[in-house]
Amino acid sequence: xxxxxxxxxxxxxxxxxxxxxxxxxxxxxxxxxxxxxxxxxxxxxxxxxxxxxxxxxxxxxxxxxxxxxxxxxxxxxxxxxxxxxxxxxxxxxxxxxxxxxxxxxxxxxxxxxxxxxxxxxxxxxxxxxxxxx
Numbered sequence: 001x002x003x004x005x006x007x008x009x010x011x012x013x014x015x016x017x018x019x020x021x022x023x024x025x026x027x028x029x030x031x032x033x034x035x036x037x038x039x040x041x042x043x044x045x046x047x048x049x050x051x052x053x054x055x056x057x058x059x060x061x062x063x064x065x066x067x068x069x070x071x072x073x074x075x076x077x078x079x080x081x082x083x084x085x086x087x088x089x090x091x092x093x094x095x096x097x098x099x100x101x102x103x104x105x106x107x108x109x110x111x112x113x114x115x116x117x118x119x120x121x122x123x124x125x126x127x128x129x130x131x132x133x
Contacts, residue, residue: 001074004088006057019084021109028088029055029111036061036107040100047096050120052129055111057086058097063104070094072130080106092133094126 008026011018023031037046058067064081071093078087086109089095097106112118120126 001069001071001076003069003076003078005078006086006088008084008086010084017084027057027109031109031111032113033110034107035110036105037097038105040104042102044100045096045098048121050094050126050129051091051118052120053091053112054118055091056089057109058089059083059086059107059109061105061107063101065097065101065104065106066099068096068098072127092130094123
């Protein structure tokens with residue numbers, strides 16, 4: 001499994017840092033939805049799902065967290081802690097987000113609007129879907 005992390009261009013001076021993101025330039029898809037998670041309690045694991053068509057870029061814009069990616073054949077853990085770094089999560093990829101620092105803010109840029117029918121929320125169903133794809 002190939003892990004793709006994007007290093008976004010930073011613009012900074014004595015006033016601070018700025019990162020600008022543009023679809024099809026910095027992000028490999030049209031951005032149709034943006035959401036973020038914060039105040040995630042200690043020991044909480046988020047995710048536990050895959051998407052049939054949706055793609056995502058995950059950016060820990062503050063603090064840190066870990067991401068488990070699973071393509072049905074292999075699993076990899078990724079550490080996110082830089083606000084200028086984004087993790088690409090393709091479709092057909094199981095994901096779990098965990099070990100959030102107390103100050104973590106995890107932002108997601110998604111290629112599609114929310115559609116419940118795109119989610120695979122059961123791991124055995126995910127494995128079956130991958131095998132049939």
